[in-house]
Amino acid sequence: xxxxxxxxAPKKIATGIEGLEHITMGGIxxxxxxxxxxxxxxxxxxxxxxxxxRGITEFDRPGVFVTxxxxxxxxxxxxxxxxxxxxxxxxxxxxxxxxxxxxxVPITETGDYDLSGLxxxxxxxxxxxxxxxVVMDSMGALFHQFSNTELIRREIFRIAEALKGLGxxxxxxxxRLEEYGLISRYGVEEFVSDNVIILRNVLEAEKCRxxxxxxxxxxxxxxxxxxPFTISSTGISILPLSAMELKQSxxxxxxxxxxxxxxxxxxxxxxxxxxxxxxxxxxxxxTLMCTxxxxxxxxxxxxxxxxxxxxxxxxLLRNAQSWGMDFRKWEQEGLLKVICLYPEAMGxxxxxxxxxxxxxxxxxxxxxxxxxxxxxxxxTVSNFREFVIGLTSYVKQKEICSLCTSTTPxxxxxxxxxxAHISTITDAIILLRYVEINGVLRRGIAVIKMxxxxxxxxxxxxxxxxxxxxxxxxxxxxxNIILGIPSISGPSDKEQLEDMFQK
Amino acid sequence: MKYVLKxxxxxxxxxxxxxxxxxxxxxxxxxxxxxxxxxxxxxxxPKLAVDESIRAIPTLIKELPAPLRRVIGDLSDxxxxxLGLGLTRKEKIPETGEYNE
Numbered sequence: 392x393x394x395x396x397x398x399x400a401p402k403k404i405a406t407g408i409e410g411l412e413h414i415t416m417g418g419i420x421x422x423x424x425x426x427x428x429x430x431x432x433x434x435x436x437x438x439x440x441x442x443x444x445r446g447i448t449e450f451d452r453p454g455v456f457v458t459x460x461x462x463x464x465x466x467x468x469x470x471x472x473x474x475x476x477x478x479x480x481x482x483x484x485x486x487x488x489x490x491x492x493x494x495x496v497p498i499t500e501t502g503d504y505d506l507s508g509l510x511x512x513x514x515x516x517x518x519x520x521x522x523x524x525v526v527m528d529s530m531g532a533l534f535h536q537f538s539n540t541e542l543i544r545r546e547i548f549r550i551a552e553a554l555k556g557l558g559x560x561x562x563x564x565x566x567r568l569e570e571y572g573l574i575s576r577y578g579v580e581e582f583v584s585d586n587v588i589i590l591r592n593v594l595e596a597e598k599c600r601x602x603x604x605x606x607x608x609x610x611x612x613x614x615x616x617x618x619p620f621t622i623s624s625t626g627i628s629i630l631p632l633s634a635m636e637l638k639q640s641x642x643x644x645x646x647x648x649x650x651x652x653x654x655x656x657x658x659x660x661x662x663x664x665x666x667x668x669x670x671x672x673x674x675x676x677x678t679l680m681c682t683x684x685x686x687x688x689x690x691x692x693x694x695x696x697x698x699x700x701x702x703x704x705x706x707l708l709r710n711a712q713s714w715g716m717d718f719r720k721w722e723q724e725g726l727l728k729v730i731c732l733y734p735e736a737m738g739x740x741x742x743x744x745x746x747x748x749x750x751x752x753x754x755x756x757x758x759x760x761x762x763x764x765x766x767x768x769x770x771t772v773s774n775f776r777e778f779v780i781g782l783t784s785y786v787k788q789k790e791i792c793s794l795c796t797s798t799t800p801x802x803x804x805x806x807x808x809x810x811a812h813i814s815t816i817t818d819a820i821i822l823l824r825y826v827e828i829n830g831v832l833r834r835g836i837a838v839i840k841m842x843x844x845x846x847x848x849x850x851x852x853x854x855x856x857x858x859x860x861x862x863x864x865x866x867x868x869x870x871n872i873i874l875g876i877p878s879i880s881g882p883s884d885k886e887q888l889e890d891m892f893q894k
Numbered sequence: 895m896k897y898v899l900k901x902x903x904x905x906x907x908x909x910x911x912x913x914x915x916x917x918x919x920x921x922x923x924x925x926x927x928x929x930x931x932x933x934x935x936x937x938x939x940p941k942l943a944v945d946e947s948i949r950a951i952p953t954l955i956k957e958l959p960a961p962l963r964r965v966i967g968d969l970s971d972x973x974x975x976x977l978g979l980g981l982t983r984k985e986k987i988p989e990t991g992e993y994n995e
């Protein structure tokens with residue numbers, strides 16, 4: 392009975408792969424073999440190499456890489472661009488390759504055999520460098536080298552067991568033919584079944600979307616479902632969007648919008664860590680609001696990251712210039728960073744990763760995204776929602792005051808998908824609307840939400856001239872501006888009387 | 895011409911000793927030329943397993959003469975072993991009278 396008590400839950404070890412610790416709640420199980428399955432091109436090999444590389448360089452765990460498919464020099468070469476010098480690690484005796492790629496020599500099979508030779512090689516390598524990790528890529532290739540499928544499956548099980556005996560943490564990769572179907576070709580998972588991770592590369596809305604799913608982690612908890620990931624110049628980055636927690640601190644600092652009247656409408660300015668959504672029709676003055684917000688920050692020496700998805704950098708500079716704001720100067724001074732990009736340039740995960748990298752490097756105090764709704768074009772609704780949540784929670788963590796714009800599909804107002812998804816996440820919402828009164832087009836502005844603060848509930852007139860934006864008086868006797876169907880209600884008797892006598 | 899055959903085995907398992915026996919029989923009965931057989935236990939010399947990239951056990955490698963050939967398994971099928979090694983079968987000497995009219 393005492394023995395039973397002594398057994399502990401399996402421990403997890405960190406992998407160093409960005410985001411993996413989060414979705415696995417701490418890493419992969421120590422002393423067990425994890426199976427990573429994925430279709431061709433899903434990133435299995437890079438996952439395997441990165442696991443080993445980070446294990447060696449960040450956690451000082453020497454490792455053995457067994458390759459059944461690609462030859463050793465090829466693997467080293469492929470990851471060179473990521474700055475991973477595997478050859479150095481080999482020289483330092485921290486990494487050992489076992490090249491079990493197909494032999495150029497013809498092999499004849501006659502009668503019984505097993506893979507003891509491979510096992511001896513692994514054991515020898517593990518002992519030689521004191522390895523803690525063993526990676527095998529990919530098991531499927533073994534089935535092409537040897538004809539006896541049943542035997543190979545049995546041997547894979549034996550190898551996984553042997554790794555346990557050696558006290559090393561294993562990682563095996565295996566291929567699958569469909570993104571949603573059998574877990575792996577040849578049913579490898581039936582033999583290495585402690586932990587299974589699935590990598591996918593799915594074509595969605597004409598964009599490739601990579602996801603990772605922890606299918607099981609025996610004896611341990613993990614987040615369920617698919618999480619988007621990308622492969623960039625720093626390796627794999629998993630973006631655990633829906634696993635984010637709402638635990639940002641909140642600030643009571645207020646910052647100015649750049650317009651005194653607007654600050655008044657929001658009862659003293661925006662909160663330092665808040666996210667504001669400016670929604671309006673095209674030509675409604677959204678970009679001018681962004682420009683004003685930028686100018687306010689830069690003229691006070693605050694760094695601003697401006698992400699423009701609808702205009703080129705030159706256009707932005709010219710427009711700002713016309714209102715007397717010198718973006719070029721601020722750019723030179725390092726206060727302003729403008730990134731202009733078509734949303735179609737890459738998938739949303741890559742956009743998100745890029746924004747995060749920029750924020751880490753540039754460390755802005757404010758961020759502007761003009762417009763968020765442009766991103767809708769390149770993704771599915773759920774993907775877009777994940778993007779918005781991922782981005783907003785990240786900028787909140789960093790206490791970056793952010794302004795996002797959203798273009799409404801109808802000139803007169805109305806909802807867009809962006810608003811439906813982002814409005815509950817944002818702290819403040821400012822609406823810009825066209826108001827047609829007696830055949831004249833005017834602009835209206837209203838603050839409809841200001842979390843944690845009082846705000847002006849009236850719809851005010853909003854004008855644009857050579858100086859920038861101006862906020863005028865509230866509209867009187869006009870109803871339903873926000874709904875986009877302004878109608879004039881007659882002046883009250885009292886006002887009519889006043890007018891009468893004034894004239 | 896002298897043949898150099900190396901048989902890689904693990905310990906004294908049944909399969910390994912069967913392979914060794916089969917190989918010796920084949921060589922003795924079916925190969926005309928001179929030959930050397932070296933049996934290597936990779937448990938004792940694991941480095942050789944790495945150097946020769948030995949995966950399956952038993953593995954028979956014909957090192958000389960070129961080209962290099964590999965046969966894996968317990969070598970229980972004579973024809974396949976000969977074919978795999980690229981060797982020619984020794985001509986059976988007909989017993990007197992048998993083939994005469």
